[in-house]
Amino acid sequence: MLRRAVLQLALCGAAPALAAPVGLTVLDAAGQPLADAVVAVYVAGAPAQAPAGATAELAQRQKTFVPGVLAVQTGTAVQFPNFDTVRHHVYSFSPTKVFEIKLYAGTPAAPVVFDKPGTAVLGCNIHDRMQAFIRVVDTPHFARTDAAGRATIDLPPGTHPAQVWHASLGIGAAPPSQPLATAGGAATLTLKQP
Numbered sequence: 687m688l689r690r691a692v693l694q695l696a697l698c699g700a701a702p703a704l705a706a707p708v709g710l711t712v713l714d715a716a717g718q719p720l721a722d723a724v725v726a727v728y729v730a731g732a733p734a735q736a737p738a739g740a741t742a743e744l745a746q747r748q749k750t751f752v753p754g755v756l757a758v759q760t761g762t763a764v765q766f767p768n769f770d771t772v773r774h775h776v777y778s779f780s781p782t783k784v785f786e787i788k789l790y791a792g793t794p795a796a797p798v799v800f801d802k803p804g805t806a807v808l809g810c811n812i813h814d815r816m817q818a819f820i821r822v823v824d825t826p827h828f829a830r831t832d833a834a835g836r837a838t839i840d841l842p843p844g845t846h847p848a849q850v851w852h853a854s855l856g857i858g859a860a861p862p863s864q865p866l867a868t869a870g871g872a873a874t875l876t877l878k879q880p
Contacts, residue, residue, distance in 0.1 A: 705840040709872040712835045712850055719835025720877055722755040723852045726823035727839055727866055730846075734824035736761040741797065743767060744808070744818060746774050751808060751818030755853065757830045760822055763797035775811035780857055782806045782822055805857040821851050841868045850877050 712723040736759035745752045746768045758764060768774050768791050777786040782804030787794050789812070800806065800822045810816040827846075829837035848866035855861055859880040866873055 705842045706868075706871065707838050708841045708866075708868045710829070710831075710837045710839065710866075711872075711874045712831050712837070713874060713876050714852075715877065715879075719831075720852060721831055721833045721835060722753075723831045723835070723850050723877060724755065724757040724821040724823070725829055725831070725837055725839065725848060725850055725875060726757075726821075726825050727827040727841055727846050727848045728825050728863075729827055729842060732825055732827060734760060736826070741765065744820065746770055746776075746810070746816070749810075749813050749816060751816055753818070753830070755819045755821065755830055757821045757823065757828050758800055759826055759828065760803050760824050761799065761801060762822075763799045764820065765793060765797045767793040772812070774813065774816075776808060777811055778806045778808050778820075780804070780806040782857070783820070804860075805851065807857055819853050819857075823849075841866075843868055848875060850875050852877050855880065 712720045714720045740762045742758045742762050743765045744756050766776050773789045773791050775789050783800050783806045785798050803822045803824045806820045808818045827839050829839045831837045845865050845867045847863040849861045849863055851861050861880055862878050
C-alpha cells in the first residue's frame with residue numbers, strides 16, 4: 687500500500703503543466719496587425735519533429751496556392767492537390783526543401799516531406815504569378831495569423847522563446863527570438879527584422 691502511494695505521488699509530481707489557449711496578436715513595425723505571419727513558440731521538452739503520419743495540404747485553386755502561407759512542423763508530409771481544370775508544375779528551389787512536381791492534375795501520388803526547418807518559396811512553372819510559402823518549424827506550438835493579425839496557440843504557463851516570421855522577411859536567416867509570457871491568456875508580438 688505504501689509503495690502504491692509513493693508511485694501515485696511520483697506520477698503526480700511528474701505531470702506537466704496543462705496547456706491553455708493563448709490568444710496572440712502580431713503587429714508590424716508600424717503597430718498594425720499583420721496577416722499571414724507564422725508564430726512559433728519553443729516550449730522546453732516539446733518534440734522538434736512532427737509525429738509519424740503528420741500531414742498538411744497546399745492546394746491550387748483558380749491558379750492560386752491556397753493558403754498562400756502554410757506553417758508545418760518539421761517532418762510533416764504536404765500534399766499538393768490541384769483543383770483547377772489546368773495542370774500545374776509545382777516547384778521549390780529553396781534550401782529548406784528542393785523539389786519539383788511536374789505537370790499534373792488531381793493529387794500527386796506521393797506527398798513532399800519537409801524534413802528541415804526554414805522557409806520554402808513555391809512557384810508554378812506554368813503560371814509565373816503563382817507563389818506560396820511553407821514555413822517549417824521545430825516545434826508543435828505554432829500558428830498562422832488571420833486577416834486581423836490574430837492566432838491562438840495552446841501553451842503551458844510560463845515565458846517561452848517565440849519567433850515571428852512573415853514573407854516580408856524573405857527566406858534567409860531565422861527571425862530573432864523574443865520572450866512570450868503566457869500569463870493572462872493573451873499576448874502581443876511584433877515582427878522584428880533579423
